[in-house]
Amino acid sequence: MEKSLLFTTALNGSFQAVLTVLQGDYERGAPRLVTQHRIDGGYCGVVGLLGDFKGRLIVDMTENAISKAALTMYGMEINDPDMLVSFSSELVNMIAGNACTNLSNGGIHLDITPPTLMYGSSSFLGFPEGVSFDVFDGDERMLTLTVSLEG
Amino acid sequence: MARVLVVDDAAFMRMMLTNMLVKGGHEVVGQAENGKQAVAMYGSLSPDLVTMDITMPEMDGLAALKSILVLDSGANVVMCSAMGQQSMVLEAIKGGAKDFIVKPFDEAKILETVEKVVG
Numbered sequence: 532m533e534k535s536l537l538f539t540t541a542l543n544g545s546f547q548a549v550l551t552v553l554q555g556d557y558e559r560g561a562p563r564l565v566t567q568h569r570i571d572g573g574y575c576g577v578v579g580l581l582g583d584f585k586g587r588l589i590v591d592m593t594e595n596a597i598s599k600a601a602l603t604m605y606g607m608e609i610n611d612p613d614m615l616v617s618f619s620s621e622l623v624n625m626i627a628g629n630a631c632t633n634l635s636n637g638g639i640h641l642d643i644t645p646p647t648l649m650y651g652s653s654s655f656l657g658f659p660e661g662v663s664f665d666v667f668d669g670d671e672r673m674l675t676l677t678v679s680l681e682g
Numbered sequence: 683m684a685r686v687l688v689v690d691d692a693a694f695m696r697m698m699l700t701n702m703l704v705k706g707g708h709e710v711v712g713q714a715e716n717g718k719q720a721v722a723m724y725g726s727l728s729p730d731l732v733t734m735d736i737t738m739p740e741m742d743g744l745a746a747l748k749s750i751l752v753l754d755s756g757a758n759v760v761m762c763s764a765m766g767q768q769s770m771v772l773e774a775i776k777g778g779a780k781d782f783i784v785k786p787f788d789e790a791k792i793l794e795t796v797e798k799v800v801g
Contacts, residue, residue: 551786552786554786604786605698609694613693614693614694614697617692617693617694617695618692618694620692621692621694621695621785624692624737624764624785625764625785625786626764627764628737628763628764628765628766628785629764629765629766629784631765631767632765632766632767632784635767635768635769640767640769642765643737643765644737645691645737645738645739
């Protein structure tokens, strides 16, 4: 499959996964080409993609997005820091897993690694070219999703 | 009422599943955070049912399913995964899982599945 088509399919599948998991009326910002990603606070999960192609999915979520998701999905607020980390990691896992399910419907078969979660301010530098987009709730950015593919 | 072993690497999911099961009148006899722990706990606890995550460190859910079925060929294992591809569902069912639930799931779906599997 041509790389541009692969990116488009991966982005659409990923955004659909966000809508399915977060169960909100969110909007997608314009996609942009990236080779790095900067984390400015919040929780950021990285999942390895294996199978028909290799790559990584980066889900960078604001704390507000995580709190809203917990309320919408399970009707609860999370105040325990350990549970917040655990839920954030599971959110990334669910978004990546659902994205893979969506892609499999388009004939792309992938598996995912357990997520690695980071918190605070940092940068991912020098990964293979990827496509990134923001997800908004009205004017507020909830998360940024990046798909980077190798080869 | 079923005696359930909950297996998931995410503490939050173990807590949510436990809350849902207890609210539905079931007893959670143990919680494991990876497949290796789950196999060891299955041997000592002999639960009526296991809810098993798939993507976990140490030993994944599909490998744990196989090991548990070696211990007890009649084990009731329900896979719970964020990935719901047909190939993975088929692999789990062929491997001996009694059902497959895709995350995110709700309380009604969990309790309905437990009822269906343990009767």
